[in-house]
Amino acid sequence: MNNKNASQHERGRAGQTRRAVMQAAVASMLAGAALAGAAPLNRARASASTAKWPKEAFSQKNEADAIKALFGKTPEVSDKVNLDAPEIAENGAVVPISVNTTLPNVTSIAIVVSENPFPLAAYYPIPSGTSPMVANRLKMAKTSKVVALVASADKVFSASKEVKVTVGGCGG
Amino acid sequence: MASTIRVRAVASGGNTEVQALVQHPMDSGFVKNAQGQLIPPHYIQVVEFEHGGKVVFTANWGPAISKDPYIKFSFKGAQKGDDLTISWIDNKGAMDSFVGKIQ
Numbered sequence: 001m002n003n004k005n006a007s008q009h010e011r012g013r014a015g016q017t018r019r020a021v022m023q024a025a026v027a028s029m030l031a032g033a034a035l036a037g038a039a040p041l042n043r044a045r046a047s048a049s050t051a052k053w054p055k056e057a058f059s060q061k062n063e064a065d066a067i068k069a070l071f072g073k074t075p076e077v078s079d080k081v082n083l084d085a086p087e088i089a090e091n092g093a094v095v096p097i098s099v100n101t102t103l104p105n106v107t108s109i110a111i112v113v114s115e116n117p118f119p120l121a122a123y124y125p126i127p128s129g130t131s132p133m134v135a136n137r138l139k140m141a142k143t144s145k146v147v148a149l150v151a152s153a154d155k156v157f158s159a160s161k162e163v164k165v166t167v168g169g170c171g172g
Numbered sequence: 173m174a175s176t177i178r179v180r181a182v183a184s185g186g187n188t189e190v191q192a193l194v195q196h197p198m199d200s201g202f203v204k205n206a207q208g209q210l211i212p213p214h215y216i217q218v219v220e221f222e223h224g225g226k227v228v229f230t231a232n233w234g235p236a237i238s239k240d241p242y243i244k245f246s247f248k249g250a251q252k253g254d255d256l257t258i259s260w261i262d263n264k265g266a267m268d269s270f271v272g273k274i275q
Contacts, residue, residue, distance in 0.1 A: 048220040048259040048267065058234040094238045113236060117202065121236040124245075130228050131187070135244035139200060139236045169238075 057120050063112050066120040067149065070110055071156045075149055078103065078157035083148035085161045089140060092169030098135035103152040106132035110151075115144030139169035177270035181256050188250040188274055190221065190229070192243050192258060200235035215263055216241065222257040223250050223274075250274050 060066035067075060080102045089095040099109050109132060110123045121138045132150065140146075140163060147160040176195040181188055194216065201213030219231040219241075228247040250256070252274055259269035 047222070047257075047269070048218045048261040050217050050261055050263075052230075053217045053232050058232075098244070116236050118234055118236065120234055122234065123232040125230050125232075127227060127229070129226075129249050130245065130247040133246055135242075136231075137238040137242050139198075139238055141202075169236075 054120075054123055057123065058118060060120065061118065063114045063119045063145075063147065066112055066118075067110075067147075067156075070120065070123060071149070071151060073156050075147075075156040075158035078150075078159065081148050081150050081157050081159035083146065083159045083161050084135075085146050085163050087161075088164045088166065089169075090166075092140045092142070092165040092167050095138050095140050095146075095163060095165075095169065096135070097138050097146060097148075098133070099148040099150070100131075100133040101150045101152070101157075103132065103150055103157060105153040106150055108151045109134055110149040111136070111138065112147040112149065113138060113140050113144050114147065116141050140165045141169060175270040176268045177258050177260070177272075179256065179258055179270065179272040181250075181272055181274040183250055183252045183254075183274050186248055187246055188223075188248070188256075189246045190244065190256065192219070192221075194219065194241050194243075194260060194268075196239070196241060196260075196262065198233075198235065198237055198239045198241060202235075213263060216260045217263055219243065219258065219260040221245075222259075223247070223254060 057066050057069035060069050082100050084098040106126050108125045111121045112119045113121050124134050126132050143164045145160050146163050147158055149156055149158045179192045181190040196216050199211050199214040203211050205211050213235050215235045216233055221229040229245045231243055254274045255271050256274055257271050261267045
């Protein structure tokens with residue numbers, strides 16, 4: 001056990017004792033952690049994965065192929081699918097679209113923009129306990145039919161609306 | 173570093189309505205920069221929402237979702253004070269996550 005007092009300890013080139021160096025190192029480590037801030041406290045381990053992302057459906061270039069790739073069935077038009085879409089989109093880059101339905105046993109909702117280069121815009125699996133409803137904002141390249149698709153008990157139902165776009169959502 | 177995810181989840185009468193806003197360019201790959209070159213696609217592909225160890229909602233997105241995407245959905249079984257965990261991953265493999273409190 002060292003019984004030296006501070007003045008007797010070996011010092012480094014800058015006159016620091018080993019203890020001072022250690023304390024400085026610990027302090028800067030803690031400061032670094034503190035700077036990372038409150039974020040780590042409410043940062044979860046990110047768990048989203050692209051394993052089930054429907055790659056094929058998202059790469060189809062026409063509406064029919066996108067729907068086929070996603071559902072493998074032909075949709076039936078149904079008045080129980082409610083698609084909220086503006087008649088005229090003020091800004092094609094941000095078009096608010098929402099879908100809800102009174103159909104039972106809904107397993108997923110999808111939204112297709114027929115005239116987009118890749119018509120499938122979004123796909124939402126609906127687990128039990130979750131309402132068959134979604135609101136989102138889409139880009140529309142030009143005036144187009146927007147289709148809401150709802151998978152319910154082994155069938156697919158749809159509703160569509162024509163949305164006029166004056167300023168296209170693809171930067172042109 | 174602050175999260176890219178902002179969330180407001182309100183429980184009322186057994187139902188929790190969730191609104192989330194995520195900061196992300198959601199580049200479609202069809203837009204050109206000032207030099208006339210195409211800006212490559214850069215967009216969130218999956219957003220997952222978890223409560224009580226269960227996935228309550230998944231968003232599968234393509235490049236047609238607007239920049240700084242917004243999403244609203246609703247689910248049952250949560251109470252005020254519960255945690256809601258949100259995580260996303262984009263086409264470049266970047267991720268972020270956030271735990272919000274249900275109000």
